[in-house]
Amino acid sequence: MYVRKFEADSLDEALKTIKRDLGPDAIILKTVTNKGLKGAFKKKRIEVTAAISEENYVAKSKVDNVLDEDQKQTFYSDQASYIKEKIQSHNMTEQKSTAASSYGSMGLNKPVKTVKEMGNKIKSSLDDFLTGPATAEPQQRTTPLQTQRIEEPTLGYDNFIDEEPTTRATSMDSITNEADNQLVEMQRNKIDELEQKLYELTQSVERLDKREPIGVYELRTTLRSLDISDSYIQDLTKKALFELSENQTTDADVVFEFALREMIKSINVEMPLFSTIDENSAPAITVMVSDSSSGQTSMLQKIAALKPDSVLIRNTEFDNTGSFTEKVFGMDVVKTNGIAEIVSECRRATEQGKTVFVDYKTGNDEVGEDGVPNNTKKFIDGLRRAFDNVEVLVTLSAIHSELYNRKVVAKYRSLANGLVVSHLDECLNFGALFNIGEDHPEQPFKFFGTGEVVPDDLESATAERILAGIFQFE
Structure with missing residues (x-):
C-alpha cells in the first residue's frame, strides 16, 4: 500500500492532484482542513491523505512512462472510469507483447550464453580495464526503464487515446x-x-x-347488553347495512323492526310428533332425556295430562317415588326396572293404540367415545329399530347457565329430535336460549314450561315467546 499526503486550496484541486499522481483507484483515508491561527493569519488549506495499492500504482506508472507532461494533463482530466479502463487496456497489451516474445517468466526461448563465452567476455573486460586509458569514457548502461521505453515506441499518446473508441x-x-x-x-x-x-x-x-349509523349502533349496543352472541350481532348488522337504505339505518325503530324479523327466522320451532300423526298411523313414543335437576318429570306430567289415553313410563331404577299429581289426574303410570321392561311396556301400550311418554333417567351412565352415554344410546337405537314413530326430546332448564345447557345439547344432539325448556318463568337470560336455538337449528324447540301448575303452565314453543323474554315485551 502506497500512502501520500496532498495539500491544496480546495477539495476539488486536491482530488484532481490525487487522480493525476495516484490514479483513479486511489482511496481517500483522511481529510483535514487547516484554518491557521484562529483562522486569521493563515490561508485555509485542505490536507488529504490518500492511498493506492502497489499493483495499481505500478500499472499507472507504466502508463506515465509513455506519456509526456501535456499528455498526462489531458489524459488525467478525463473521467475516472475512462482512465481506469485505458490503464487496464495498456497493461493487458503489454502482457500480450511480453508473452509473444517468450514462454512466460521462465524465458525458455531466450538465448543462453555458454560458460566459455562468459569467461572470455569477463577476461577481455578486465584486460581493457587494466590497460585502457584513464580518460576513456565509461560505457553507458541502459536501465530497464529506458529499455522498456525504447522497445515500445508505438504506444504513444495518440495511439493510446484513440485505441478502439x-x-x-x-x-x-x-x-x-x-x-x-x-x-x-x-x-x-x-x-x-x-x-x-x-x-x-x-x-x-x-x-x-x-361512523356507524345511529340506528345500527343502538341495535348493536342493545343486543350486546342482552347477551346475544357477538357473531350473530355482527352478521345481523352487516345484513341491516346491506338491505336498509342510508336513511333507514339512522332510524332506530326501523332497524329494530328489521332485527326482530330476522331474529324470529333464526329460532326454529316445531310441533311434537305425537300431535302431528294421524289416527291411522302407529302411536308415537316420546322419550325425554336430560341430566339431573332439569324439570323433566314435571314437564312429562303436564304433557301426559293434556294427552288422554296415554301411558307414562318411568324407570324406577333411579326414581322410586310416586306423585300426588299423577294420582289426581288419573295418569296411567308404569314403573319399570331396566331397559328391557321399558321396551316391553312400550310394545304393550302401542298395541293398545296408546301414546307413550318415557321419563328416562340416565343416572351414572358411562359416556362413550362420541360423548353419548352408552346405555342411553343402546336404548334409543333399540326403540327406533322396534317402533316406527319414536321422538327423543332433550330437556333444558331455563335457570341453568348457557354453558351448562350447551353441554347437555352437545351430549345428546346425535340422538335428539328437539328441545324442551322448563322453568321459563324463572329465566333471567333469554339471550342464552336464543343463542342455543340459533347455533342448533337442527334441534327445534317443542315445549316451554312456564310454572308448576299441571297442566296449565305448559305452552307450545314459539319464537315470539323467546323474543318477548329478551326484549321484555308485555
Missing part, C-alpha cells in the same frame, strides 16, 4: 442501458408496492372515520 462507447452504452433498465424496473416494483399499501391504509382509515 467505437468499442469503448458501444460497450459502455450497453452496460449503462442495462443498468438503467434494471434500476427502472426495481423502482417501478417499489412504486407498485407502495401504491398497494397506500390503498390498503386508505381503506382502513375510511372505515375508521366512517
